[in-house]
Ligand code: NDP
């Protein structure tokens with residue numbers, strides 16, 4: 001049997017069936033391209049159509065979200081939830097509120113989530129959702145009314161054993177609170193495990209807020225350790241300044257590194273003394289202001305709207321903003337300036353061309369499926385605490401998160417060695433390791 005021809009045929013069908021969904025095509029291609037060695041060893045997965053089934057979501061929901069703004073005007077947004085794969089457990093994945101959200105983006109994120117969640121080993125399936133709602137400039141009351149309307153439609157598809165959303169871009173503890181309140185009101189059930197990323201104090205897990213950023217840094221630390229290196233004294237650039245970015249900065253500093261830059265969608269901030277974490281949190285989390293407010297408060301820092309953080313010399317780069325933000329030219333600049341490792345805190349921030357540049361230059365590259373798995377893994381820990389009506393300490397939860405990241409790293413390398421030629425090929429390792437877990441479960445559960 002010709003495995004390559006089979007993979008090409010599946011990919012052609014993905015393109016034909018999902019016209020115009022560029023991000024979904026990209027995410028599917030990246031996984032499919034890795035799977036030939038796994039299929040060579042498992043011809044039964046070709047015969048039972050595992051790839052065809054994996055690329056087609058189990059269920060795709062799109063719905064109207066009407067709400068009333070502070071001026072009394074009626075607004076209409078579109079809501080999405082793609083329940084992609086439940087072979088390993090309930091659908092699990094975040095909700096993104098951003099004007100760019102469309103079905104193709106939700107599908108790419110849901111598809112990635114299948115393999116990421118499998119890698120955590122926690123018994124969670126893959127899904128993703130969101131809306132093209134733009135939270136920027138909206139009052140608390142508007143955010144609440146939007147979340148209530150969104151949940152009024154979505155609640156019927158959720159459940160702690162069915163589908164468990166969490167946060168993503170534009171969705172944090174505040175939004176999860178409003179969503180949970182509406183779910184509880186409609187269902188008359190205090191079903192803690194139906195959403196994760198809840199604030200600590202009423203069902204949220206310690207360390208969930210920090211988990212994605214911390215986890216990405218742990219993953220980078222493991223990659224560096226394979227070459228006898230660590231974060232101590234290292235120069236680091238981070239993109240974004242949201243949830244993932246802020247806690248990546250915090251952990252790099254805790255490990256002795258210095259983050260000299262971060263960004264938002266309007267530009268980037270350079271602070272050669274190292275980003276002042278307290279000021280960053282105050283600007284982003286308390287005031288919910290733009291990043292430029294940091295530079296206004298600290299004259300030694302500069303905010304620039306030309307270029308990107310990747311123009312700066314650094315040892316480690318952590319893209320933590322959004323998909324396809326780091327292209328070929330950025331990768332070339334990073335390599336020229338001596339970058340040693342890149343770990344994706346965001347989902348698919350590096351274009352395929354950029355990843356190729358890193359591969360050719362021998363730069364350690366941790367793909368998002370592995371490097372940012374700490375967020376959803378800690379959501380899994382939140383579900384465990386909710387199911388047991390238990391609360392673990394911050395230290396206990398963080399140490400479990402750190403162990404998951406070490407395990408994911410080890411599994412990626414072992415799989416890359418077993419199915420490829422190079423243990424440093426974390427892309428192959430993550431894709432094949434995630435795929436094998438899902439495929440085995442799908443095979444055992446029959447043609448569903
Ligand atoms: P936030 O909303 O907290 O922050 C997003 C950050 O990225 C902001 O600084 C934002 O800038 C920037 N950004 C978003 N969209 C764009 C864009 N189109 N162009 C330029 N900059 C942009 O989100 P998170 O930190 O939670 O998420 C960041 C990334 O991490 C996403 O890719 C997400 O999918 C991924 N991720 C998140 C996890 C989580 O637990 N939260 C888990 C795993 C992955 P601005 O404010 O100007 O819009």
Ligand code: 2IT
Nearest residue numbers: 093094166168375376379
């Ligand atoms: O992309 C991701 O893994 C997330 N946004 C977190 C998902 C989750 O369910 O915690």
